[in-house]
Amino acid sequence: MAASTDTLVRLSHVSLFYEGGVTALDDVSLELRRGERVCVLGANGSGKSTLASVICGLLAPDEGEVELVDELVCADGQPDLEAYRRARRSLGLVFQNPDDQIVTSVVEDDVAFGPENLGLPRGEIAARVARELHRVAMEDYAQADPSRLSGGQRQRVCIAGALAMEPAVLVLDEPGSLLDVRGRSAIVRVMGRLAATGTALVHVTHFMEEALEADRVIVLDHGHVALAGTPEEVFSHGEKLGELGLEVPFAARLSQRLGLPWTCDESTLVRELGAVPDSQKGSMSSRPHTKDVRGSGAVPDLQVEHASFSYRLGSRALGDVSLEVVPGTSTAIVGQTGSGKSTLLRLVCGLEVPDEGRVLVRGNDTSTRRGRRGARRLVGYVMQHPERQLFAETVEKDVAFGPRNLGLPADEVDRRVTRALELVGLADRRGASPFKLSGGQRRLCALAGILAMEPRILVLDEPTAGLDPRGRAMLRSALARLRGLGVTLVQVTHSMEDAARADRVMVLDQGRVVVSGTPTEVFSAGNERRLTEIGLGIPRALRVARALERGGWPSLGDPLTTDELVAAIRGGES
Amino acid sequence: MALRIDIGQYYAADSPVHRMDARVKLLCALSALVAVFCVTNAPQLIAGTAFVLAVLFAARVPGSRVLASVRPLVVFLAMLSLFNLVFVRTGDPLLSLGPVSVTAGGVWAAALYTVRFSLALVLGSLVLLTTTPTQLSDALDSLLSPLSRVGLPGHEIAMVFSLMLRFVPTLADEASAIMDAQALRGGGLDEGGPARRVRSVVPVVVALLASGLRHADGLARALDARCYEGGAGRTHYHDQRLTHRDLIAATLTAAFVLTLIFLG
Numbered sequence: 029m030a031a032s033t034d035t036l037v038r039l040s041h042v043s044l045f046y047e048g049g050v051t052a053l054d055d056v057s058l059e060l061r062r063g064e065r066v067c068v069l070g071a072n073g074s075g076k077s078t079l080a081s082v083i084c085g086l087l088a089p090d091e092g093e094v095e096l097v098d099e100l101v102c103a104d105g106q107p108d109l110e111a112y113r114r115a116r117r118s119l120g121l122v123f124q125n126p127d128d129q130i131v132t133s134v135v136e137d138d139v140a141f142g143p144e145n146l147g148l149p150r151g152e153i154a155a156r157v158a159r160e161l162h163r164v165a166m167e168d169y170a171q172a173d174p175s176r177l178s179g180g181q182r183q184r185v186c187i188a189g190a191l192a193m194e195p196a197v198l199v200l201d202e203p204g205s206l207l208d209v210r211g212r213s214a215i216v217r218v219m220g221r222l223a224a225t226g227t228a229l230v231h232v233t234h235f236m237e238e239a240l241e242a243d244r245v246i247v248l249d250h251g252h253v254a255l256a257g258t259p260e261e262v263f264s265h266g267e268k269l270g271e272l273g274l275e276v277p278f279a280a281r282l283s284q285r286l287g288l289p290w291t292c293d294e295s296t297l298v299r300e301l302g303a304v305p306d307s308q309k310g311s312m313s314s315r316p317h318t319k320d321v322r323g324s325g326a327v328p329d330l331q332v333e334h335a336s337f338s339y340r341l342g343s344r345a346l347g348d349v350s351l352e353v354v355p356g357t358s359t360a361i362v363g364q365t366g367s368g369k370s371t372l373l374r375l376v377c378g379l380e381v382p383d384e385g386r387v388l389v390r391g392n393d394t395s396t397r398r399g400r401r402g403a404r405r406l407v408g409y410v411m412q413h414p415e416r417q418l419f420a421e422t423v424e425k426d427v428a429f430g431p432r433n434l435g436l437p438a439d440e441v442d443r444r445v446t447r448a449l450e451l452v453g454l455a456d457r458r459g460a461s462p463f464k465l466s467g468g469q470r471r472l473c474a475l476a477g478i479l480a481m482e483p484r485i486l487v488l489d490e491p492t493a494g495l496d497p498r499g500r501a502m503l504r505s506a507l508a509r510l511r512g513l514g515v516t517l518v519q520v521t522h523s524m525e526d527a528a529r530a531d532r533v534m535v536l537d538q539g540r541v542v543v544s545g546t547p548t549e550v551f552s553a554g555n556e557r558r559l560t561e562i563g564l565g566i567p568r569a570l571r572v573a574r575a576l577e578r579g580g581w582p583s584l585g586d587p588l589t590t591d592e593l594v595a596a597i598r599g600g601e602s
Numbered sequence: 603m604a605l606r607i608d609i610g611q612y613y614a615a616d617s618p619v620h621r622m623d624a625r626v627k628l629l630c631a632l633s634a635l636v637a638v639f640c641v642t643n644a645p646q647l648i649a650g651t652a653f654v655l656a657v658l659f660a661a662r663v664p665g666s667r668v669l670a671s672v673r674p675l676v677v678f679l680a681m682l683s684l685f686n687l688v689f690v691r692t693g694d695p696l697l698s699l700g701p702v703s704v705t706a707g708g709v710w711a712a713a714l715y716t717v718r719f720s721l722a723l724v725l726g727s728l729v730l731l732t733t734t735p736t737q738l739s740d741a742l743d744s745l746l747s748p749l750s751r752v753g754l755p756g757h758e759i760a761m762v763f764s765l766m767l768r769f770v771p772t773l774a775d776e777a778s779a780i781m782d783a784q785a786l787r788g789g790g791l792d793e794g795g796p797a798r799r800v801r802s803v804v805p806v807v808v809a810l811l812a813s814g815l816r817h818a819d820g821l822a823r824a825l826d827a828r829c830y831e832g833g834a835g836r837t838h839y840h841d842q843r844l845t846h847r848d849l850i851a852a853t854l855t856a857a858f859v860l861t862l863i864f865l866g
Contacts, residue, residue, distance in 0.1 A: 086826050113831070121827035127772050128820025131765060133612050137736040140839035142828040147835045154839070171614055175771055189828065379782055409786050416776065417783045419808035429805065433788030463812070481787060 034061050035095075036197050036228050037083055042092035043251075044078055052078040053089060054251035060197065065219070065229045067239040067259075070248035071273035072466045072496045076232045077123075079248065080201040083230055084121040085112050097196050117146060120195030124202045124494070126174075126182035135177075135185050136161065136170040142193040153192075160188035164218050178365045180211020187218060191227075198222065199230045204238070205494045208365050208522045210563040216241070234496045236263070236277045240292060247272060263292045273498035278568045278590075285594050298572065301597065302579040327390070329355045329406075329485050329516045330376060334385035337371055345371040346539045348385070353485070353532075358517040360527035363536035364563050369520040370412070372536070373487050376518065378403040389485070408483030412490050414474035418462040423454060423473050426462050430481045448476040452506045468499020472506060479510075486510060488519040492526070524551075528567040528588035537562045547588050569593040611671065611771065613731040618847060619661035620732045624741035626848040630855040631729045637859045638721045645865045647717055653858045654721045663731050671727040672720070679719055686712040730767070739764035740838055750833065757833030769817065773810070780809045 037060035044053040052075045060066060060083075070076045081087040085096050088107035095101065096115040101108055123129065132138045136157050143153040161167045164184040174182050183203055190198055200219070204212035216238060219229060231242065239245050245262040247255040249272045255262050263269070266276045266284065275281075280292035288300050330353035337346040346368045353359050363369045374380045375387050378400035387394045392402035411417070420426035427448055431441040449455045452472040457465065462473050471491070478486070491507070492500045504526075511517055519526070527533045527547065534544040542558060543550050551559070551566050556574070559566060566574075573584040573593055587593040619627070638650050658668065692707030733741075739760045746756030781791060789802045 081823070084827060086823060116826070116829055119827075121823070123820070123823065125820055128817055129824040131768060131821075131824070132735045133768055134734045134736060137734060137839065140736075141830075144836050144839055145829040145831065147837050149837065150839065150841065153837070157839070173612065173614075193828065377786060379786075404786055407786075409783070411779060411783055414783065416813055417780050417805075417809050419805040419812070429784075429789060430787035433793075477787065 036060050036062055036097055037230075038093075038095040039082065039089075040093045042082065042089040042094060044075075044082065044087065044089040044091075051251045053082065055092075056248075056251070056253055057092075058246065058253070058256075060228050060230065062196070062228055063223065063226045064244070065223045065231065065242045067242035067245045068230065068232045068248060069234075069236070069239060069245060069262075069274055070254075071498050072468060073250075074248040074272075075251040076248055077201055078251075080121070080123075080199045080230065080232050083197065084119040084199040085116045086121070088112070117193070118196045120190035120193055120198040122183070122186045122190050122198070122200050122203050124205055126179060126186050126206075129186045129189070130174045130182060133173050133175065135166065135172050135174055138174065138185060139189045139192050142189055146193060156192040156194070157188075160192045163191065163221065164188045165214070178211065180207045180214055180365070183207060183211065183215060184218065187215070191222070195227065197228045197230065199232075201232045202234060203231075205234055209565065210364055212238075236275055236497075239263075240277060247274065260292060264290055273496065275497045279572075282572065282590060282593070285590065286597060294572065294575075298575045298579060301576055301581075327355070328352045328388075329390055330518070331388040332372070332375065332385070333388070335372075335375055335382035335387060336384040337375060337380060337382050339371075344539055346375070346382075349536070349539070349541055350385075351534060351541075351544070353516060353518060355484075355516055356514045357531040358511055358519070358529075359532045359534065360530035361518065361520045361534050361536060362522070362524070362527050362564060363520075363542075366538070367536040367562075368539035369536055370489055371539075373409065373489055373518070373520060376403075376487055377407050377409040379409075406484045408478040408481055408486045410475055410478055410486065410488040410491060412493065413471075414478070415462075415467070415470035418470060418474055418477075421461060422459050423449070423462050423465070423476075424458045426473060427476045427480050430477060434481075444480045444482065445476075448479040451479055451509055452476045453502065466499070468495050468502050471495065471499065472502060475503075475506065483515070485516040485518065488517070490520055490522060492521070492523065524565060524567040525569075525589070528570075535559065535562075535564065548586055551588060552586065611731070612734050613663050613667050615662050615732075617660060617662040617732065618851075619657065619728070621847060622732075622851055623842060623844050623848045624733050624737040625745055625842060626844065626852055627729060627733060628738075628741050628745065630851055631725055633859055634855055635722050635725055637862045638718060638725065640866070641714070641718050641862065642866065646862050647714065649858070649861055649865060650721050651717065654724050657728060658724065661728055661732050663728065667731060668724055668727055671731065672723045675723055679716055679723075682719065683712040683716040686715055735764040735767050737840060738767070740840060740842060743833060744842060761833075765821070772817070773814065776813050777806065777810050780806050780813075 037058070040057045042053055042056045043051070046052050056079065068076050068079060078087065082089055082094065085101060088094070088102050089105060091105045093100070093103050097118040099111040099115040101111045101115050130138050131141055139157045139160055140153050143156055158167070161170055164187055166181060166184050166188060169177065169181065174185055177185070187203070204215050207215070212235070219231065220241065223229060231238070233239060240259050242259060245257065245259050246253055247262060247269070254272055255265055255268065263276045263280050266280065269276055277292045279294040279297045280290065283289065283291050283297050288297065291297050291300070330351065332349060332351040335346060335349050336344065338344045349368070349372060361369050361372060371380070375382055375394070376389070378389070378394040381395050389403035389406050392406070393399040394403050418426055420429065424445055427445045428441050431444045446455070449458060452475050454469060454472055454476060457469065462470060465473060492503055495503065507517060521527055528551065530547060532545065533547050533550040535542040535550060542562065543555055551570055556566055565571070567588050569587050569590050569592065573587050573596065577583060584593070584596040587596045634653065641647055641650050658665070687704055687708045688702055690708035690711045691705055693705045693710070695703050695705050696709065697704040742760035742763060743757050746760055749756035784790065784802065784805050789805060791799055791802050791806070793799070793802070
């Protein structure tokens, strides 16, 4: 049926509408060949996931023609369900949340689930389970319970489960958006190995850097293809991408800021810069705008003194951790999944009490009931994925929940709601249903609900996880506003760039403090190896600076942000 | 974390009970369960306890794990025995405090119901602790296959049961996260008077419902993507084969049931 047997997926003029006249896909045409790797980018609500579902045969469009693995499954908006069933046997899908994709409590049984559904003989299933668990480097966990694995490991189990069905096309719909850096890079490695086997890959992602390795990039906007081409072609439209709520990879941004030939490859950029003669020696001045937060004499907002903690039936989550937070500063806590970061936050909020040591929140010792109550009044805790706690019919009612519980008079409740919504930039969505907001707005709404309690200290657990670039930017600017108002911030983050912008950084590994200090101290050359060993790395700007210094540049003075790096390089050139 | 639920979580180990065919295990457990519930006298109670302890020993599951998995029901058990203690009025009165009096019959009833119920609970949790969800759903599938033949969804019941076991801990974790979050916003379930406490349940339930729907959507997408189309045409990764071990287990269970009948 297909024009060429090498074409695995062909969509022509496909449109799809959801209830209420929402256009999810608008006249999309694309072809995918054997062994090709295509990356799909787009802001929240641009139709990426819908496109992923159409390509793996789970959604039939309302208009247009779809041909999947040599089956004409949909012509003129008329789906052929039998053809769909046949085609689906050669199409695989892995999406965001591994929890929803794992159907049993034993890893190897889960990988076997797909092949069982295909009706394969037992011996073949066993061979495939062993092969795919090996491919995703999970063979040691064949008998493990997935709920005891990290998010990254679970997602690899899901990929193995999809691969065990030997799909001709594998669709990965934001597979890394809920994972930490290490989990994400492991998945990118698996994808690289797959492309070599001839499996066509469709990768939907919010991380521009991951798109660099694709053969082709497709950018969606409101359901239509806004840009398409090789990564270099697509990322050369920086301005257009910005309008669409996306960003360009770091190397591309840097090359443009420096006025160099455009590139989105970091090593090309370093080579390009390496050619610049080093006319000036001498290191750059140290970071002037960093607040010196030690020994300022103020009463600390938060003191964690030699705290240790273990969960029931569990191993030690935290051991001998100490931390002091000065009012009005921001602290970043970084570490891998399972390093004890979230546990530390629970201690700080008085949700758990340390087994040893103590936690003081402006003098309130959380080991007493009274102290915990005092601590909870002062601390606002933004959990991971706080939008999952939304419940009310309007944004306003959800945000008012906390102040109402405090028994405040109606006008005070109203004042707090207005202020909180203004702080997060949702003042115009007051009457909307929180479930109708975009992903980023939902998170801001949940944040507003906590800000309405007017906390002195705001504690956030991976506030930008799972958001698209626009959502991340909205959240960062809300946090910057809060910081300007003097709210003390403590945040757990996976992003070294976010950590570099904090006043202090604390690095945790396996429940212990590895290093703690100002960003400059923590990301100093002496710590680089240790940080890499525990899977964290250093900020991108610093990484480029180090590569340049290795290539013969004079010391660039540890730039932690793009601005500092650009200034340092300019200084070195002049 | 406060609500970590351990019901129905598989405990990996190598024991005669783990290696039994899941169908035989289910049938044996079911007959033993019914037999234990029919216990009425002391010799039967002793025989029942001995049998359950023997199974526990053979299964090589640590007592703490069994305890953890029955813990949520212990409160219920305690209430049950309290009711029996106070409301059963047969036998000699032993103690009387105003309108409340405790009789010998009450004490016996309290003991009998508590032990009987605990034995059943331990048996049930042992089945879940020693059988993987896949084995369990395969076994249920095969035991319920007569239903499918008359047009009832035998296979689907088995699948739903297995998915339920899989999602209990996930939803429990989410429920506790939601409760923590609402508590920090002054909407804790342990604050204020009864009316306020009841009102505090609403946000938790609504948020949990929304999250349940989200999981259901995701799961449906995953099942479709992995070509799950019901029982027809499916093969099984694990072999279900009867061995001499299953014969022995069935014989021992039959002997136990007969002993109880004989003692009755």
